[in-house]
Amino acid sequence: MKLASLKSGGRDGLLVVVSRDLVTCQAVPKIARTLQCALDNWDEVAPQLEKIYARLNAGSADKAESFIEEECHSPLPRAYQWCDGSAYINHVELVRKARNAEVPESFYSDPLMYQGGSDSFVGPCDPIAVLDEAWGVDLEAEVAVVTGDVPMGATVEEAAGAIRLVMLVNDVSLRNLIPNELAKGFGFYQSKPASAFSPVAVTPDELGDAWKDSKLHLPLQVTLNDEPFGRPNAGEDMTFSFAQLVAHAAKTRELGAGSIVGSGTVSNKQGSLHGSSIANGGVGYCCLAEVRMYETIEGGKPATPYLAYGDTVRIEMVDESGASIFGAIDQEVVRYHRRTT
């Protein structure tokens, strides 16, 4: 089943069930007004939503409306938790190699994970708004899951069963703020502005064979200023599955329903800078930092700039027939202006 939240519903959006082909949708206020509400009561609510989904796909829904991605907020416009792993160790290996450092052995068994801000996500087609280009704006294309309630100390198997939804995310980073912030020792805060998620979140069963061992085995398509930039397979080189990431998150505390757990920047192992870009036959990248690390490793310094005002980023994933699964994250970098109220 596919779910989205329309901006018309206010701070938490209006939950709609979306047809598989992303053409129609239906609000379900009598079942659950918001996605958080559905997640809070999932066992009771999900079967009812599935019925609506079946009718939408059959063209027999009586209240179907056109589904418009631009009218969507992120599926959870604000969430009680957003934590992000670094499951693609290749990315970490490149970071370290670029500064001539070793990857600690423990990184292959103990996931890196940071607690992100979840109070003010932006919509999938909203701009990446920053006050200063010099902060070093970078995209990070990732996959993320939404959990139900998870008990403290959940096993990996239990964690796998607690995954309710899958979606895409652009976990924007302010690269030039990261070194100082991490040097302080308490992790990211200012260097991680608002993330955006794909218009649609889907249940794992919707992904068919592509969802296996709690990994999503399909290429993640990233387009930068209308040029292909990345298409690494999100199921490859993922050192930690989503179930492992969720279990890591639940080691010392319960996770509340609606917790979002991210994969970290998707990254496939490739040989070198020359062969890694899509133009040269590689699978490309899911963040600019990765190109810059290849450049640093091979040329001593980065050459590709971070994002500038006016740059556009599109993140999408298609099924084997070429149809978009989650809709597209489609953002432009702009200067932030305060909302007028």
Place this chain on the structure above:
Amino acid sequence: MKLASLKSGGRDGLLVVVSRDLVTCQAVPKIARTLQCALDNWDEVAPQLEKIYARLNAGSADKAESFIEEECHSPLPRAYQWCDGSAYINHVELVRKARNAEVPESFYSDPLMYQGGSDSFVGPCDPIAVLDEAWGVDLEAEVAVVTGDVPMGATVEEAAGAIRLVMLVNDVSLRNLIPNELAKGFGFYQSKPASAFSPVAVTPDELGDAWKDSKLHLPLQVTLNDEPFGRPNAGEDMTFSFAQLVAHAAKTRELGAGSIVGSGTVSNKQGSLHGSSIANGGVGYCCLAEVRMYETIEGGKPATPYLAYGDTVRIEMVDESGASIFGAIDQEVVRYHRRTT
């Protein structure tokens, strides 16, 4: 005005207005069912809540009920953001001194802040539940504020004006998990289990002269196993005011209404181990780590153990007449057991 959330309201609690003396309360479902709902619509809702508050205090409320702290969840049982500063640099100085390291000069102008988990707080009288005593359970008694919406790049003055509520918090830490986790570079995650907040959150005006320059100038009373453990003044030695902490948090992103910003462990400058305990005439401590740092600095190693199963922690603040302002956080350390559903 004083506000609380009763557990009877479910995941988000039932908002009640509480009388100044914490004796009576009244639910206000027609005005706002939950505290988050009130914060989302504060300008419209607050004046209506103030009227109920005035009636409660005058003894003329028609629907007043007894207020029972044990029936409370944290004022926001789950929140969209919980970030915690380290505003009392004395604490950081002791940490560094205990390992013979200098405090970077930037720490006096650029606050340390970490993003905490906010999806599953526990109630003020709920146990501190852990799976393993060996994790090194420590209390951290702090003050926290709840904000309204804050625009990106808000000035310190604007941030001060966005502070809606003040409360107390026990930001439990798992000390023995911290070194490994911070060494990974991404900040705290597993080492910060669920926090608990005081039963009652109050508007800044309720604090009178004690709320000055966005600091709360009253002693924070910490009791450990029924013995006085700390009473440092939360208004002293606070290097960064709450307004500065909120402005720091909003530098690169908007803060959503209901964001909780903490002060970090309250800590006053004291001379040495001998003179710092309450028994020896000092103001004591708000976490066990601080005693242990004094012990390490003076004796080479810590002597005081972390919390064990059965230990109790009480955190409270009283006004000049001796009346409790926020009610008490009153927790016992226990082994975690899964909820039966």
